[in-house]
Amino acid sequence: MTQAPLLESGSPALRELRFAVLDLETTGGSPKARWGKDGRFLQPSEITEVGLVQLSGPVVEERWSSLASIQGFLPEEIQRLTGISLPMLAGAPPWEQVALKMAPKLEGRVWVAHHAPYDGSFLKAWLPEGVWRRHRLICTRLLAKKLIPELPRRSLAELCDFLGITNTRAHRALQDAEATAEALQHLLQRAEDQGLDGEAFLAVGEVPWSKV
Numbered sequence: 001m002t003q004a005p006l007l008e009s010g011s012p013a014l015r016e017l018r019f020a021v022l023d024l025e026t027t028g029g030s031p032k033a034r035w036g037k038d039g040r041f042l043q044p045s046e047i048t049e050v051g052l053v054q055l056s057g058p059v060v061e062e063r064w065s066s067l068a069s070i071q072g073f074l075p076e077e078i079q080r081l082t083g084i085s086l087p088m089l090a091g092a093p094p095w096e097q098v099a100l101k102m103a104p105k106l107e108g109r110v111w112v113a114h115h116a117p118y119d120g121s122f123l124k125a126w127l128p129e130g131v132w133r134r135h136r137l138i139c140t141r142l143l144a145k146k147l148i149p150e151l152p153r154r155s156l157a158e159l160c161d162f163l164g165i166t167n168t169r170a171h172r173a174l175q176d177a178e179a180t181a182e183a184l185q186h187l188l189q190r191a192e193d194q195g196l197d198g199e200a201f202l203a204v205g206e207v208p209w210s211k212v
Contacts, residue, residue, distance in 0.1 A: 012198035014191060015057035020109040021184060023176035024119050025049040025082050027074050031125035046070040047122055048084050050098060051173030052105055053181040058188050060181060064105060065174035067092035082171045095126060103131055110202065111137045114156045114180045120212040137212070138205035140183050146204045147190040159183050 028045030036042050047068050054061040067084070069092045079085050111132075113119035116139035124132050144154045151162050156179060160167050165182045169175040191201045 011200070012202075014188065014196065014198045014201055017057060017198050017202070018109045019055040019112050019181075019184065020106045021053040021055065021112040021177050021181040022106075022119055022123070023051040023113065023173045023180060024122050025084060025171065025173045026122060027070060027072065027078060029118075031122045043072055044125070045122075046072060047095060047098075047126055048074070048078075048082070048089060049173040050102060051175070051177035052102065053174075053177045054105060054109065055181060055184065058185045062105070063174060063178065064102075065177075066098045066101065068095045068098045069093065083169075084172075099127060103127070106131070106135065109135065111135050112140060112180065112184055112205075113137070114140045114159075114176070114183070116141070116205075116207040117212055120207055120209070124209060124212050133209065136202060137207045137209065138202055139207050140180055140187060140205065142207070143187045143191075143201075143205040144183070147187050147194065156180065156183075 025048045026045045027048060030042070031044050033044045034042050048070060049065065049067050051065045053063050067089055069089050074084075074086055074089070111120075111123070116137050120137050123137075140159070141154045144151060144159055148154075148159075148162070151159065156176065157167070157170065159165075160179050160183065163183060163186050165179055167175055167179040188201070196204070
């Protein structure tokens with residue numbers, strides 16, 4: 001795994017951190033099968049789309065996205081929210097192929113999502129343990145709480161509005177990932193202005209896998 005350059009203190013240099021900013025669209029809220037409060041057995045939710053933006057420090061390197069076919073049900077409310085329909089997914093590659101293409105793009109990077117416990121729960125369930133366990137996961141929502149304390153609410157839409165970011169298509173994976181990446185660029189600048197080094201920045205936003 002490629003390591004970020006270190007300062008004399010041993011901390012990675014803030015602008016030399018390498019990120020993979022992710023957003024997932026899914027069929028529902030839980031990647032694990034479970035019993036509902038009404039006594040019904042609920043099948044695990046599936047990933048329908050992945051959006052990924054690679055950054056080296058604040059510099060965007062690559063954008064990538066893919067739909068993924070599903071085996072189960074796609075609720076109508078999810079279709080309305082995302083604009084992703086069953087016919088669109090019918091011709092998409094299966095998740096295994098999507099994961100194999102995505103994994104090299106994630107390797108050696110800090111994984112970033114806006115609501116990282118949610119996206120992280122799907123990544124943990126749908127990627128091999130050997131892939132996710134060796135990477136750190138950070139949340140731009142947590143970073144915003146620390147670095148933009150004057151912002152009372154920190155949904156992606158509210159953070160974008162505060163920072164003047166235009167999300168061209170909310171609830172589609174690549175566009176949400178692009179908006180999150182732009183928010184991360186702002187947060188990196190604020191961290192630099194506040195004198196945080198790389199490790200302090202990661203510690204502020206990190207979501208341990210044990211809590212995903």
